[in-house]
Amino acid sequence: MAFRDEIQALSGQNVNLCFQCSKCSSGCPLADKMDLKPAQVMHSIRLGRADSVLNSQAIWLCVDCETCTSRCPQDVEPAAAMAAVRVLALQKGIKPSVKVIDIYYRGFVDNMRLNGKIHDASVAGITQLLTGQLIPDLPLAMKLLVRGRVKPPPLPLGGGRFRKIYRNALAKEKESRA
């Protein structure tokens, strides 16, 4: 399937409707940090430039704030297209170009596998440790601890529910792609 069609199948978005007004880029709070701005991501998908989109930092810097989707005069949802590109990139085994975000998302799901819920302090601490950002935030962590906003990690119970969903979902997706 062509790249553009794959994105359409995953996101339900017809990028051909985009008329490049750039309203999405103008309102995106992360645009100044992105290599491809949201309107450029849309245009690149339309042109089938799979490599540049799948390897862009933009798709990983998107926080899913939905400003773009909310303002698009053509009723296209750039945020949904971004999400579809992220899924496709991982399906194709492409390493996210923003490493810290990859570490965070994976660590987050690993933590869910323990308890079903996440223990926010562990997710934050482990992510920051692995990305070398723990030290600057230690004083803040201490302040949160004394204020009772850092809870002790729970016993790894209750993760069974999520682990089953995880197993089933990945198996089903594999089966439908086969």
Added chain:
Amino acid sequence: MKLGYYPGCSLEGISAEYDESIRALFAHLEITMEDLPDWICCGTLAAPSLSRLLGLATPLWNVAQAEKAGYDKLIAPCSACLYHFKHATQTVTENPSLRADVEAVLELPLDSPPPTIHPLELLSDNSFEMRIRASVKRDLSDLKAVCYYGCHISRPAKLMQFDDPENPQSMDRLLNWIGIQTLDWPRKVDCCGAHFSMIKPDIVVDMCQRLFESALEAGAEAIIVGCPMCHANLDTRQNAIAAKLGHALNMPVLYFSQVLGYAFGLPGEKLGFKRHIVDPLPLLKCLKLEVTSD
């Protein structure tokens, strides 16, 4: 109406004061809600990034539990959880084959999933106006504050179906009912950077700096919020922002549920004020605050 309550992970951790104040407020207003049994994390952006089906099934597990428990509505105080519940529900409602896949993954039916709503949607309904006005015990009318809605309380409009995506009013209305004339400002729906606080704090500092500058320009002494991530970012990153601004900040960031609870005369301990990095009590105590008699 049978209401379910989904606190979400943050409210069991860094945002415990949101949970405490919501529970105290609802109890005070005699609104009964039941904790959703067997809930799991909504998955946020992490689960859908790994697999589309996982990203749908994870929030929908909770929605399926709410359906099983027979709730008419499920209340989610975290606007990210709220968004993921609504988004997943709408996606499978529009796509029967995806719904069948999700049902198979969950081993549970999704026949008539109840809607998820933000507590603001419940409380800002006009039917509560009289009750809320009549419950006021502390006069907070001197509080100079802006309401900050962030991303998902009303955005994207087509999905959230609540309030105005560019200029929401529900929280302002609620606070007006208790006598606070909230200030107008242009950044009430800008993003705070959400979970990037844990991975790219410099980006969050930039984004929140814009919010504080705008709030200060409007003359605000406090920011009132309705999302645990907005609160965490605004409350915990003020040192770094103050260093960039070149002056002290110390601006209390309060949940609407804390402000309402305080106006209704609930004690600060029940509302979690002591958990804030920027202590809101000095500001609240300088207001005139006469406690009216019952």
